[in-house]
Amino acid sequence: MKHTISVMVENHFGVLARVSSLFSGRGFNIDSLTVGETEDPTISRMTIVVEGDDRILEQVTKQLNKLIDVIKVIDMTGENFVERELLLIKVAATPAMRSEIMQIVNIFRAKIVDISFNSLTVEATGGKAKIDAIIGMLRPFGIKEIARTGRVAMLREFRGKV
């Protein structure tokens, strides 16, 4: 099944290679991996989305913890968490098609960030389902380019029942 793992690491060179090689060394394909600084500039947060057998992933989580540069590992799978991804998508758009595309963009609360005679570039954020949906809606117009950041995730503060 799909696992979303948050890994707090020392913010130095070489750490990304150590983390990613743990996955590649076991033949796992990483769905997405993002890295960025946290509230403490000496710590980076990696969000790794990976598909794999639960038992093997438990091993990988332990192996991650074993790395000297890894400070904390949270497997968020099964927990209540917020997950977001940013999408940039360049769509073929003649002036005549612009308004239709802009309607779709509005519905998804996305933004147009670049325009030319024959294209529009759209910026959207959201969970995986929303991002997949907007790509699906724009596909008929002709997609010229897609860039996705990969997911970032954070546990929700209130995780109890209402």
Next chain:
Amino acid sequence: MELTGAEILIECLKKEGVNTLFGIPGGAVIAIFDALYDEKQIRFILTRHEQAAAHAADGYARASGRVGVCIATSGPGATNLVTGIATAHMDSVPIVAFTGQVGTAMIGSDAFQEADIIGITRPITKHSYLVKDTSELARTVKEAFYIASTGRPGPVLIDLPTDVTKAKVEFVYPQKVNIRGYRPKYEGHPQQIKRVAQAIREAKRPVICAGGGVISSGATKELRELAEKTNIPVTTTLMGLGAFRSDHPLSLGMPGMHGTRYANNAIMESDLLIAIGARFDDRVTGKLDAFAPSAQIVHIDIDPTAISKNVAVDIPVVGDAKQVLKELNRIVDPKGQSEWNEKIKQWKKQDTLSYEASSTVIKPQYVIEQIYEVTKGKAIVTTEVGQNQMWAAQFYKYSRPRTFISSGGLGTMGYGFPAAIGAQIARPEDTVFDIAGDGSFQMNIQELATVVQYQLPVKVAIMNNRYLGMVRQWQELFFNKRYSATSLEVAPDFVKVAEAYGVKGIRVTHPKDVRDSIQEALATEGPVVLDFHIAPEEKVFPMVPAGKAINEMIERMA
């Protein structure tokens, strides 16, 4: 005071109590060797190949319990260390390896003798550092020794660009190490230890399986106390040989592929298997699905990743073997002799390790028995890998920790001789025997020069069958005797080779001369190479064929 990086490195080594360094110089480490030139407290041992430097550091560490240190230059010097580092990694041996590197400005430019050794060794080190600023050097060395020697020990590599060793900075050695991502846990969870005591109370057929972790944590006394208090029989893995006296009534010897039949039977029939500092290697478990089918499994290990990696564990205890056993011994109920003990006694009587004796050809098992007798069981034995290693494990009886030194995990041929060099330097008063094969010995034979140069009285006993014997054995048993590439007919005269280096060589071709030759070797002050021409087709038995359950053993044909 301001010191160069090279001088800082030497000062750091002294602060860490290092008195021996193994290695070979080269362009990228000249500054370090220059700083070493006037150094009185550190003895430098010039090996003849960097692989041997890494193995010697490893042998030093295994024999002494201290961190072994080696150094090589950039590029090929560094890559030659790789097999030695991987060997130490698989067997959890604390070594620190220093490598030279091209100057920081040139890294990544394919400079002369440049190799990305950090990248190459990433999966085979516990941790590694590329030092980019001389001001970070002292802290890095301090951390490296701490990481190598604590928790589950392992190799740490420090890559040193030339400009970092030449620049001058103020030398301050940090007092403490603080690594927020590394906090090894030594104390076992009290609740888990209670569960172990409870499981022992209820068990009818318990077995202890002690591994290398018992030796590295110094828990042999605690292990014996547990076994004797509860009358639980103990099997020791290859890495655990010496952790429990093999002549102890509760000893089952080694389990697994070439283990004793009674150790394997005991595991297979047990209702409680207590693994301590052992990691359920496939050579121990055989067919995993069939392993210890009715046993509840307790696993005591300092490394959480070792737990439930191969075998699903019922009661895990993460912690240091010594501390956990101390705690367990305090609360466990004593148990008397049981039917189980009686059954095992019978098995031990029926199935002793044996071989067909001969008065015409030399049997390797006989040679090892004679080495055992002549050294009164007090030698430190290192081994190469293959048949020689298994015979050395089966027929020499180990009674003290750190006296059997062998590449268990990686199975590195060429390990034993350089490891013997390291062990001899760590324990100058002890007799050190490398039990070798003719194939393995040739993989680091150049180290004969090293034993001569430093007057190390290492004794090498070659079980010379003119074959890559273990592979030949598999070909005979499982590949229709198709001996593909396992014959070593073209071989040097080992006596002459030894003599060419200035080492005494003794050829032994008849069983009646075996004992005398060993006595002669021991009576000789310096190093000796004993070339035993053994029965060429002798095999290691019993044996569990790969992929079979460990109680499906093949015996020798009577």
